[in-house]
Amino acid sequence: MNLLFSNDQRGTYPDSWYAAVTPPLPPFPVQKGEMRADVCVVGGGYTGLSAALHLAEAGLDVVLVEAHRVGFGASGRNGGQLGSGQRQDQVTLEKMVGRDAARVMWDLGQDAKALVRDLAARHGIDCDLREGIAWAGSASGSVNSLHAYAAHMARNYDYPLEALTPEEFAALCPSPLYKGGIVDRGAGHLNPLKLAKGLAQAAQAAGARIFERSLVLDITDGAHPVVKTESGRITADHVVLACNGYLGRLNRRVAARVMPINNFVVATEPLGARAAEVLTQDVAVSDDRFVVNYFRLSPDNRLLFGGGESYGYRFPSDIRATVRKPMTEVFPALRDVAIDYAWGGTLAITLKRLPHLERVAPNILSASGYSGHGVGNAVQAGKLMAEAIRGQSAGFDAFAALPSPAFPGGPRLRTPLLTLAMTWYAMRDRLGI
Incomplete structure (x- = not known):
């Protein structure tokens, strides 16, 4: 196959x-x-x-x-997220390859973001590029780790990450699941x-x-x-x-x-004023789950939500149901919201x-x-x-x-x-x- x-x-x-x-x-x-x-x-x-x-x-x-x-x-x-650094955070990379090589990887990651922005500007690619990705912690321990990471990045890489308390994060993303997090204003999101x-x-x-x-x-x-x-x-x-x-x-x-592994995304109906129940700023979000939930609002105020993975050749028969489960765990108030689009894709991991x-x-x-x-x-x-x-x-x-x-x-x-x-x-x- x-x-x-x-x-x-x-x-x-x-x-x-x-x-x-x-x-x-x-x-x-x-x-x-x-x-x-x-x-x-x-x-x-x-x-x-x-x-x-x-x-x-x-x-x-x-x-x-x-x-x-x-x-x-x-x-x-x-999911359209233009993240900073590499898939592994800098603390993990430092342990894996040493501080000098980790610094090289960080600089290459910064260059990668700049390259995407430069290509979009130089070739007139209107890809709805916006700034900001938030990292959400679903437990106090995760939030403490995220805040410690923000301090590490400021101290060792001169890179600012905003540390948000539970109240500040709830003001940004009113999900009962999350207890705080950080915001990376140097990252971004776009229409891939x-x-x-x-x-x-x-x-x-x-x-x-x-x-x-x-x-x-x-x-x-x-x-x-x-x-x-x-x-x-x-x-x-x-x-x-x-x-x-x-x-x-x-x-x-x-x-x-x-x-190769498979991942799945849905787009809800336009939420109108209810978009504020998801996000109050035009940033993307990824959380601390091992099978990551990631989401953002589209320009027409749909929730674009990614969640769930599979490891065989075939996608599940009902992608909407597969993704609705984690989506409503993050946003229980959206149980009644219609899903207009649902799709799967194959990425690759090492x-x-x-x-x-x-x-x-x-x-x-x-x-x-x-x-x-x-x-x-x-x-x-x-x-x-x-x-x-x-x-x-x-x-x-x-x-x-x-x-x-x-x-x-x-x-x-x-x-x-x-x-x-x-x-x-x-x-x-x-x-x-």
Whole structure:
């Protein structure tokens, strides 16, 4: 079974709120016949589109092939949160890789946010970019940890995070579940599909040749790798693997370290004045649960709420019911609110919850496994691979040096093992442990 076709109709976007409000792009052509390029990029999400854009701007001949439509995968379906740093916080990173390397990761994370903002401004991408993400604690211990983290970031990174008391957090987010938290005004949120389509237009304008509905079947490495699609072949000097959760069997070494999981989002009916029961400021929120709840208000005052995960190939039959459960735990007063849109998406995680960047052959580079932090990470990874191909590999090498072990159990057992572990952590969330 191929995740590319397990839950979606070929060549169509999911029935998401993003797809409903984002102006459509005319389809790019199907790749056919024999082609030659300096670089072939496999995957039309943030990573691939950013790589294609930066390579084309540098004067290279770039072909990008996408199995569905640009922005079809996680890039066009995610929660839209442009977070600071990396998926792991700085305290965890310092313990994992040391203070010096953690500082490098922080600076790269700051660069990633700046890159997204710069690309949106430079290419006129109207992606509803707004400032601010709040981190919510559902227990006093979590709130204390968040406040301690704010103090750590101010002291060691000169980075301001607002520490909110229970009363201050309730004034921002009137949920009975949360007991306080922090606000990161340097982070942001946006419409992810608008960003993806804008990057595609920018890459095409820079000279990249983009092909959709062009499934890659095989990649043959060598001095001039060959990318075989269903109806043609591209011979290139370099290949960029930008497939994330949809890599499949194109590279088994990367697949052993990057595991696809599914996450789900709903959009309610417009809430009107009731939007103040969710948020009183235009910020996004993520909470402290192991299976994270994340939410924000849309420009038309819908609640966009993400919650729940699955680890097999198929989405649940009733995504609305799957997400309504955590949504009403966070906002019990919204039990009667209609859900207008519900969709799922496949992202990819790593064992350490850090991006996996690797040179899998001398002229084949891969980036994936953003673990829910991909809006900034993925756009940046595309740029870093473009720079590495041009001989400037410092940023790419910094990520490639991060620990990235394979998941235990191999291809057959890793999903059952992860499901067992995630079920345990979900139970801890419910019990408040």
